[in-house]
Amino acid sequence: MADLRSLEIFYWAASLCSFRKAAERMNTSQPAVSQRIAALEDEFGVRLFERRARSVALTPKGRDLLGYAERFLHLRTEMMRSVAGPGAMRGVLRLGVSETIVHTWLMRFIARMNETHPGVTVDIAVDISPNMRDALLNRDLDLAFLVGPITMPSLVNLPLCSVSLAWIAAPQLDLGPGEVSLASLLRHPLITYPKNTNPYVSLREMLARSDLPPPRLHSNASLSTIVRMAREGIGIGVIPPEVVRRDLEEGALRVIAPAPALPDIAFTATYASLPDSGLAAEAARLACEVAAAPDWRQ
Numbered sequence: 001m002a003d004l005r006s007l008e009i010f011y012w013a014a015s016l017c018s019f020r021k022a023a024e025r026m027n028t029s030q031p032a033v034s035q036r037i038a039a040l041e042d043e044f045g046v047r048l049f050e051r052r053a054r055s056v057a058l059t060p061k062g063r064d065l066l067g068y069a070e071r072f073l074h075l076r077t078e079m080m081r082s083v084a085g086p087g088a089m090r091g092v093l094r095l096g097v098s099e100t101i102v103h104t105w106l107m108r109f110i111a112r113m114n115e116t117h118p119g120v121t122v123d124i125a126v127d128i129s130p131n132m133r134d135a136l137l138n139r140d141l142d143l144a145f146l147v148g149p150i151t152m153p154s155l156v157n158l159p160l161c162s163v164s165l166a167w168i169a170a171p172q173l174d175l176g177p178g179e180v181s182l183a184s185l186l187r188h189p190l191i192t193y194p195k196n197t198n199p200y201v202s203l204r205e206m207l208a209r210s211d212l213p214p215p216r217l218h219s220n221a222s223l224s225t226i227v228r229m230a231r232e233g234i235g236i237g238v239i240p241p242e243v244v245r246r247d248l249e250e251g252a253l254r255v256i257a258p259a260p261a262l263p264d265i266a267f268t269a270t271y272a273s274l275p276d277s278g279l280a281a282e283a284a285r286l287a288c289e290v291a292a293a294p295d296w297r298q
């Protein structure tokens with residue numbers, strides 16, 4: 001009788017079209033994957049995969065088995081949700097995180113995970129949302145806290161939080177007296193998120209609708225670098241105030257107000273809808289609880 005571990009390895013080899021990638025996903029070796037697949041083929045007396053130079057493809061009988069393997073894995077996930085306590089969860093959660101979340105409530109989430117699911121290890125990768133979307137689709141991440149939602153049928157999106165964008169600058173930056181106009185802001189370089197992100201695109205579109213000369217708009221993948229540049233008076237940061245709360249309290253930076261309004265950034269906890277996504281779904285639910293607490297904004 002095929003055991004659940006072998007069926008899980010088979011499922012990932014079929015989904016990823018690679019024994020090597022299945023080995024990485026299952027935290028085992030490629031020879032161990034090959035042995036498991038060979039044992040399944042011996043047990044059923046059929047070939048499950050066509051071996052190619054750099055990939056594998058399911059045979060007709062392999063496609064039949066894939067449906068049963070998915071049902072077994074779904075049933076295991078339902079059983080764990082229904083019967084097992086939170087402490088029974090084991091494994092590695094590959095988590096992608098936007099840097100904005102790192103600077104706000106990520107540490108609270110990690111503390112809750114350690115407390116609630118002590119058997120789970122969280123591997124964190126900080127990246128921009130487009131890259132994390134691709135990593136979810138390629139099965140390189142289990143869960144991501146990103147700018148969303150990502151409207152694809154294979155992905156589940158849970159609303160996390162929204163953060164506001166503001167014009168933030170060093171006190172010594174000369175913006176003139178009284179209300180700050182967009183023209184006054186654009187006398188200085190603007191520093192914000194990378195070009196292929198929603199905040200950058202929204203800012204660029206807003207500026208394009210004005211009748212003002214094109215701005216000096218600098219993009220940067222490192223939020224910490226944006227903050228450093230704003231502190232040193234190189235330009236005006238277009239970032240959430242929550243990530244520079246301490247700088248604002250100490251007077252190293254200030255929010256320029258009143259100034260033209262900027263759109264909020266909405267974040268989601270996004271994961272792939274897979275037969276074994278129980279850990280990702282539980283972590284996403286916990287993240288929603290942490291993000292909903294008001295104290296991280298204060």
